[in-house]
Structure formats: structure tokens, C-alpha cells
Amino acid sequence: MQPRKLSVTWQVEWPEEFRKLPECLVTYELAQAGEAVRLTMTESHSWDVPEAILSGGRSGWPAILSSLKSLIEGGKPLAIAMEPPKEMIEAIKQLR
Numbered sequence: 001m002q003p004r005k006l007s008v009t010w011q012v013e014w015p016e017e018f019r020k021l022p023e024c025l026v027t028y029e030l031a032q033a034g035e036a037v038r039l040t041m042t043e044s045h046s047w048d049v050p051e052a053i054l055s056g057g058r059s060g061w062p063a064i065l066s067s068l069k070s071l072i073e074g075g076k077p078l079a080i081a082m083e084p085p086k087e088m089i090e091a092i093k094q095l096r
Contacts, residue, residue: 004031005027005028007025008025008026009023009026010026011023015089018084020092022050022052024043024046025044026042027041028040028041039065041065052085052087052088052091053088053091053092055085055087055088059082059085060082063080
């Protein structure tokens, strides 16, 4: 049987304000979906994450996973210029 689940501790260190956030657990699960493979990614947090901070993941994870797909299928990741949403940065600054 092949491994179908990978869980990793995720700690964001850029930009600098993110370093004070608690780490989270990111889990990737693979499942057969007909002739394709479905990838499900979940985040687990040990604290109540403000909605403004979660907004960054909602925009970042799709780009990261699309780039991973491109790397696996074609050998090259996508070149995506991204920055965290402004409301996310402001919410993190307020945690001080």
C-alpha cells in the first residue's frame, strides 16, 4: 500500500510579522477519483485564527497547489508574484 497522507508542521517566517504566529499542522491527502487523483489539503490550528488572517491562506494555498501541480506535471513550478493581503498583515500586527 502506498502512502496517501502527509502531515507537516507549517511555520510562516516571511514577512517578519508572521514569525510570532503559532505553527499549524498542514495535511495533504491523496485519493483516487476515477482516473484522476484528488489532493485535499487542510490546516489545523491550535488557536482561534482571526478571519482576516485566514484570508491569506484562501488566496495563497490555491496558488501554491497550482504551482505544485505544474511542477509535477511539467517539471516547472508556476512563477507567481504574491503578497499577503493587507488586512492579513494588519490583523497580525494587532496581535502584539
